[in-house]
Amino acid sequence: MDVRVSETAPLPKLATVQAAAPADDTHSSDACAVIRSILARTTDKWSILIVKSLGRGPHRFSELRRAIDGISQRMLTLTLRNLERDGLVLRTVTPTTPPRVDYELTTLGESLWTLTEAFGQWALSNRPEIEAARTRFDARLDANT
Amino acid sequence: MDVRVSETAPLPKLATVQAAAPADDTHSSDACAVIRSILARTTDKWSILIVKSLGRGPHRFSELRRAIDGISQRMLTLTLRNLERDGLVLRTVTPTTPPRVDYELTTLGESLWTLTEAFGQWALSNRPEIEAARTRFDARLDANT
DNA sequence: TGGTGCTGGTTACGATCAGGAACCGGAAAG
DNA sequence: CTTTCCGGTTCCTGATCGTAACCAGCACCA
Incomplete structure (x- = not known):
């Protein structure tokens, strides 16, 4: 039983970036555009990190802010709002004082989480190789300046 | 030909670790920045689509441009350059006339490809659910305006 | 009674960066 | 000698991001 939002701030339209225009005529490209x-x-950079954090269980707003190094309050709000809009994250307000807002993954969000987790693992285990490649590339670039 | 990475490669400024970080050990913040x-x-949006295309075999520059609906020449060049830098894509120039440039995934790139493929599948199969969630969310938003 | 702090945001605004349009240079083709 | 194709690159603008500051509600402290 969740105490749904209902009484939060007026929730102005603020962002929720309207997705790409569907006004495209090319045959397969409309599905493509949605995907x-x-x-x-x-x-998105922040979405991945948020989903990753929430994969370890529900978190409060400020816990997330502390957990995700470098995210601004604004981007956290914005990204969470978008994730909520897409049905990936559930936002629950508990009207204590001070108010408490918990975010958690929905089932859909959890299925996404397994993917991002895999991505994270991939990045982690291939980091040395990627960094080496970057160094090589930059060196070659400097070489023929 | 000083292409330089002007617009690319924000290679992170080593994480400004606020000391006294909360004991959230799950991220070691400097590794986190690199990851x-x-x-x-x-x-990145275009990287995913490029890797996805290259997953089906080597492609020439203009083949990619045609295959990836909506990408500009500039972003294609830029993104390919970055992927090449990270050792994910191999660029091969054949000095015929007109010159021919082929791009293909490296082994590392192929391992990434399996992940992006999974992502694509996920997006595809969850599209209805996500779109429904968006509609619901937007409706609720309009409702309490 | 008023000040301070905690919560989860929102607003204003300047810097930055993605992205489209247009240009480039060489060779072949007409 | 003009056009076309190829693989880029340069220029410029408008969207987006992050910083900093503000807000409302309530408890605590004096």
Whole structure:
């Protein structure tokens, strides 16, 4: 039983970036456009980190802010709002004082989480190789300046 | 030909670790910054689509441009350059006339491809649910305006 | 009674960066 | 000698991001 939002701030339209215009005529490209807008949202830098954090269980707003090094309050709010909009995250307000807001993954969000987790693991285990490649590339670039 | 990474490669400024960090050991903040830069690059909207295309075999520059609906020449060049830098994509120039440039995934790139493929599948199969969630959310938003 | 702090935001605004349009240079083709 | 194709690059603008500051409600302290 969740204490749904209902009484939060007026929730102005603020962002929720309207996805790409569907006004595209090319045959397969309309599906493509939607998929792309989903990917753009779910693979967004902050979204990934938030989903990753929430994968370890529900978190409060400020816990997330502390957990995700470098995120600004604004981007946290914005990204959470978008994730909530896409049904990936559930926002629960508990009207204590001070008010308490918990965020957790929905079932859909959890399925996304397994993917982002895999991505994280991949990044982690291939980090040395990628950094080496970067160094090589930059060196070659300097070489023929 | 000083291409330089002017617009690319924000190689993170080593994480300004606020000391007295909360004992949230799950992120070691400097590793986190590097991982984040890798994720930011590899999960970038265009990177995903390029890797996805290259997953089906080597492609020439203009083939990619045609295959990826909506990408501009500039972003294609830029993104390919970044992927090449990270050792995910191999660029091969054949000096015929007109010159021919082929791009293909490296082994590392292929391992990334399996992940992006999974992401694509996920987006595809969860599209209805996500769109429904968006509609619900927007409706609720309108409701209490 | 008023000040301070905690909560979860929101607003204003300047810096930055993604992205489209247009340009480039060489060779072949007409 | 003009056009076309190829793979880029340069220029410029508008969207987006992050910083900093503000807000409302309530408890605590004096």
